[in-house]
Amino acid sequence: xxxxxxxxxxxxxxxxxxxxxxxxxxxxxxxxxxxxxxxxxxxxxxxxxxxxxxxxxxxxxxxxxxxxxxxxxxxxxxxxxxxxxxxxxxxxxxxxxxxxxxxxxxxxxxxxxxxxxxxxxxxxxxxxxxxxxxxxxxxxxxxxxxxxxxxxxxxxxxxxxxxxxxxxxxxxxxxxxxxxxxxxxxxxxxxxxxxxxxxxxxxxxxxxxxxxxxxxxxxxxxxxxxxxxxxxxxxxxxxxxxxxxxxxxxxxxxxxxxxxxxxxxxxxxxxxxxxxxxxxxxxxxxxxxxxxxxxxxxxxxxxxxxxxxxxxxxxxxxxxxxxxxxxxxxxxxxxxxxxxxxxxxxxxxxxxxxxxxxxxxxxxxxxxxxxxxxxxxxxxxxxxxxxxxxxxxxxxxxxxxxxxxxxxxxxxxxxxxxxxxxxxxxxxxxxxxxxxxxxxxxxxxxxxxxxxxxxxxxxxxxxxxxxxxxxxxxxxxxxxxxxxxxxxxxxxxxxxxxxxxxxxxxxxxxxxxxxxxxxxxxxxxxxxxxxxxxxxxxxxxxxxxxxxxxxxxxxxxxxxxxxxxxxxxxxxxxxxxxxxxxxxxxxxxxxxxxxxxxxxxxxxxxxxxxxxxxxxxxxxxxxxxxxxxxxxxxxxxxxxxxxxxxxxxxxxxxxxxxxxxxxxxxxxxxxxxxxxxxxxxxxxxxxxxxxxxxxxxxxxxxxxxxxxxxxxxxxxxxxxxxxxxxxxxxxxxxxxxxxxxxxxxxxxxxxxxxxxxxxxxxxxxxxxxxxxxxxxxxxxxxxxxxxxxxxxxxxxxxxxxxxxxxxxxxxxxxxxxxxxxx
Amino acid sequence: xxxxxxxxxxxxxxxxxxxxxxxxxxxxxxxxxxxxxxxxxxxxxxxxxxxxxxxxxxxxxxxxxxxxxxxxxxxxxxxxxxxxxxxxxxxxxxxxxxxxxxxxxxxxxxx
Numbered sequence: 065x066x067x068x069x070x071x072x073x074x075x076x077x078x079x080x081x082x083x084x085x086x087x088x089x090x091x092x093x094x095x096x097x098x099x100x101x102x103x104x105x106x107x108x109x110x111x112x113x114x115x116x117x118x119x120x121x122x123x124x125x126x127x128x129x130x131x132x133x134x135x136x137x138x139x140x141x142x143x144x145x146x147x148x149x150x151x152x153x154x155x156x157x158x159x160x161x162x163x164x165x166x167x168x169x170x171x172x173x174x175x176x177x178x179x180x181x182x183x184x185x186x187x188x189x190x191x192x193x194x195x196x197x198x199x200x201x202x203x204x205x206x207x208x209x210x211x212x213x214x215x216x217x218x219x220x221x222x223x224x225x226x227x228x229x230x231x232x233x234x235x236x237x238x239x240x241x242x243x244x245x246x247x248x249x250x251x252x253x254x255x256x257x258x259x260x261x262x263x264x265x266x267x268x269x270x271x272x273x274x275x276x277x278x279x280x281x282x283x284x285x286x287x288x289x290x291x292x293x294x295x296x297x298x299x300x301x302x303x304x305x306x307x308x309x310x311x312x313x314x315x316x317x318x319x320x321x322x323x324x325x326x327x328x329x330x331x332x333x334x335x336x337x338x339x340x341x342x343x344x345x346x347x348x349x350x351x352x353x354x355x356x357x358x359x360x361x362x363x364x365x366x367x368x369x370x371x372x373x374x375x376x377x378x379x380x381x382x383x384x385x386x387x388x389x390x391x392x393x394x395x396x397x398x399x400x401x402x403x404x405x406x407x408x409x410x411x412x413x414x415x416x417x418x419x420x421x422x423x424x425x426x427x428x429x430x431x432x433x434x435x436x437x438x439x440x441x442x443x444x445x446x447x448x449x450x451x452x453x454x455x456x457x458x459x460x461x462x463x464x465x466x467x468x469x470x471x472x473x474x475x476x477x478x479x480x481x482x483x484x485x486x487x488x489x490x491x492x493x494x495x496x497x498x499x500x501x502x503x504x505x506x507x508x509x510x511x512x513x514x515x516x517x518x519x520x521x522x523x524x525x526x527x528x529x530x531x532x533x534x535x536x537x538x539x540x541x542x543x544x545x546x547x548x549x550x551x552x553x554x555x556x557x558x559x560x561x562x563x564x565x566x567x568x569x570x571x572x573x574x575x576x577x578x579x580x581x582x583x584x585x586x587x588x589x590x591x592x593x594x595x596x597x598x599x600x601x602x603x604x605x606x607x608x609x610x611x612x613x614x615x616x617x618x619x620x621x622x623x624x625x626x627x628x629x630x631x632x633x634x635x636x637x638x639x640x641x642x643x644x645x646x647x648x649x650x651x652x653x654x655x656x657x658x659x660x661x662x663x664x665x666x667x668x669x670x671x672x673x674x675x676x677x678x679x680x681x682x683x684x685x686x687x688x689x690x691x692x693x694x695x696x697x698x699x700x701x702x703x704x705x706x707x708x709x710x711x712x713x714x715x716x717x718x719x720x721x722x723x724x725x726x727x728x729x730x731x732x733x734x735x736x737x738x739x740x741x742x743x744x745x746x747x748x749x750x751x752x753x754x755x756x757x758x759x760x761x762x763x764x765x766x767x768x769x770x771x772x773x774x775x776x777x778x779x780x781x782x783x784x785x786x787x788x789x790x791x792x793x794x795x796x797x798x799x800x801x802x803x804x805x806x807x808x809x810x811x812x813x814x815x816x817x818x819x820x821x822x823x824x825x826x827x828x829x830x831x832x833x834x835x836x837x838x839x840x841x842x843x844x845x846x847x848x849x850x851x852x853x854x855x856x857x858x859x860x861x862x863x864x865x866x867x868x869x870x871x872x873x874x875x876x877x878x879x880x881x882x883x884x885x886x
Numbered sequence: 887x888x889x890x891x892x893x894x895x896x897x898x899x900x901x902x903x904x905x906x907x908x909x910x911x912x913x914x915x916x917x918x919x920x921x922x923x924x925x926x927x928x929x930x931x932x933x934x935x936x937x938x939x940x941x942x943x944x945x946x947x948x949x950x951x952x953x954x955x956x957x958x959x960x961x962x963x964x965x966x967x968x969x970x971x972x973x974x975x976x977x978x979x980x981x982x983x984x985x986x987x988x989x990x991x992x993x994x995x996x997x
């Protein structure tokens with residue numbers, strides 16, 4: 065091949081020596097190696113390398129040499145002229161040439177712009193400090209590797225694909241790494257909440273700290289960065305800050321020479337810009353309104369452009385061109401098996417198929433739309449990703465295999481999720497029966513040693529499930545797991561709802577045994593069958609977590625029934641009722657006046673006394689609630705929780721203060737009990753009463769906890785109910801002092817909180833477990849009682865915040881319409 | 887005749903939550919369901935008129951706060967298959983901004 069031969073070829077100039085540009089050149093050479101004389105300008109002083117493999121270079125799992133795609137020899141062999149480290153600074157479309165930073169002018173017949181994209185820097189003070197970098201090229205990797213040698217603390221801003229790979233790489237190099245992510249869950253564009261949770265847990269296990277909802281305010285430091293300050297005032301120490309919040313197409317060259325540029329350089333399906341002799345590929349382009357930051361679309365664009373340049377001289381010869389890409393994602397973090405593809409944000413209703421395997425840490429979710437796969441998230445077992453992705457891209461109709469789709473292509477009939485997996489995953493020292501201190505190892509051992517076959521057998525041998533009985537479901541699972549097919553199941557226990565196979569009792573136990581501290585954590589570990597539960601299980605889970613992890617668990621408002629979310633009772637017409645707390649049913653002129661003023665001011669249509677000695681204001685529109693609370697708060701009144709699965713009221717008689725028969729100060733004791741217990745969340749509503757003598761004017765014996773005063777002290781009763789099925793209380797015990805009453809009350813409430821099923825009143829709970837059990841725990845076991853009371857008080861420290869005060873005066877948007885139209 | 891009306895952003899609505907748009911033809915509940923899918927329905931349960939905007943959202947359904955009827959957000963129909971439907975309205979989301987299509991002539995008549 066002589067110089068002359070090459071001189072007669074058409075001149076193709078490529079701006080950008082990256083993956084998109086060089087893949088296009090390779091595709092062109094494949095089709096027609098002799099059509100063009102190719103000249104390449106690359107801004108980086110290197111040969112063509114695989115940018116997506118920078119993460120393994122950062123983590124030390126690969127070297128730069130491993131990721132070079134085309135070395136110098138390749139350019140020479142293919143007669144490509146490469147100017148590396150030389151920027152193109154202008155395109156002269158009229159003269160058909162480009163000008164470079166070295167003062168060179170290069171003519172072209174066809175020009176390819178493949179300038180890629182640049183990392184986006186968030187606009188906060190301090191981004192110009194030393195130690196602040198992006199993660200885009202080899203220079204950035206070298207900068208980060210240097211920092212890892214001499215410094216300790218790294219902060220990565222951005223919890224997307226690139227940010228997490230940077231965090232992993234820096235952690236591998238021994239740095240203390242914190243990831244700051246603006247959104248609630250990591251990689252929210254590719255993962256749903258469950259997947260995001262699993263990923264976060266995995267990264268945290270590897271020592272990477274993750275802060276979500278982290279809005280960066282500033283980078284702080286003198287010359288080198290020292291810390292990142294968040295808008296909430298927190299400061300995170302940082303000697304290295306990696307900015308990985310997103311990319312913007314490099315379109316300045318194209319814009320300056322007058323090509324059509326929107327977010328990126330606008331191209332048609334044949335990668336042609338608004339100038340027919342100028343083409344563009346890769347991350348710098350905008351095709352059908354989309355820009356791309358992943359590698360697969362770049363390759364597809366390269367093929368379309370090569371078709372156009374080698375075969376497309378006549379219209380119609382260039383083939384169908386580029387049709388846009390459905391993208392898939394894999395995270396390049398060793399040991400994290402994650403795949404995501406397709407659309408999770410589609411506007412139309414889709415159908416979800418979910419599979420969770422807690423023992424293997426697997427979460428799979430396939431989103432179907434019109435019988436086709438619209439998206440897939442696989443975590444922990446992403447091996448079938450390409451199978452799903454292929455069907456997704458083809459738009460294959462999967463209705464026929466819908467039932468087994470989630471199990472992957474290898475599915476064989478009969479294989480199914482194991483309902484005993486959550487129990488199987490427990491360690492042998494896990495305490496199954498808290499009442500009697502029986503571990504999983506004890507039970508499994510007894511089953512094997514004595515050939516036990518039923519829950520009753522296990523109870524007889526080990527005492528497990530012999531007291532409150534709530535672990536019977538777990539014992540049954542252990543039998544099934546240990547005996548396998550030999551196990552004959554008893555009558556099926558009723559699961560919470562169709563989202564799960566587990567009963568309330570199982571879930572309560574497993575939350576504690578597996579240390580589960582969020583709703584997504586429970587749903588994953590216990591293999592929930594729906595992506596985000598339903599109106600039956602979510603409020604139950606929210607309550608169980610709130611009860612078990614006071615101060616640690618963040619209440620999930622969206623898992624609360626409207627009354628608890630808005631702190632008022634919804635009525636049949638969609639208005640609300642408001643009940644201020646009146647401690648022990650005792651009030652004052654000031655309070656009554658404030659209530660009267662509120663009724664006048666807000667034209668409240670109806671005022672009614674309740675059965676629990678409170679005043680109920682009816683017919684209030686949602687928007688007015690915060691203003692009414694403000695006025696009531698000003699008069700010293702707080703929320704009465706008449707709306708909650710919570711302590712409602714303590715009803716009292718006047719006691720010995722006024723009554724000639726009274727034996728004790730019932731009003732004062734009632735007020736003390738209410739001050740002790742208000743604000744606590746319980747499985748169902750919880751009512752109390754204090755009567756000053758056995759005449760029982762406070763009707764205490766149909767309450768959940770009742771005090772009947774006698775000359776020598778106080779009789780305590782529990783488990784009464786005045787509802788559909790009236791139940792009179794059982795006598796718990798008799799105590800001497802009002803301090804005893806408070807301690808027994810706290811202990812009883814805590815036992816109910818910890819043991820009853822969500823929406824189970826004390827009456828059916830006690831019928832189920834027996835008053836003997838309650839007496840054993842509260843009366844006979846002094847240390848146990850004190851521990852229960854202590855846990856109650858600890859939880860109350862967090863619970864006793866007036867929810868009205870949190871909204872009063874504030875312009876909480878949730879109470880207002882989103883918009884008024886017309 | 888319908889026209890698109892911008893009503894707010896996706897972020898204005900809590901995930902798995904709802905906000906109400908007040909119009910001359912009644913309140914419209916805007917839901918942010920799983921995967922940030924947005925739906926707009928009349929804020930009336932077809933059962934007894936309950937404000938479905940205050941229900942618990944799960945998947946692409948909402949449970950009415952008054953009597954626990956489950957309504958499919960896409961169709962406005964009861965998930966149980968019983969008769970009755972809450973009217974749905976076209977929605978689009980562009981750059982996080984939600985617009986709904988409302989029948990303007992009906993609105994004028996209502997005024």
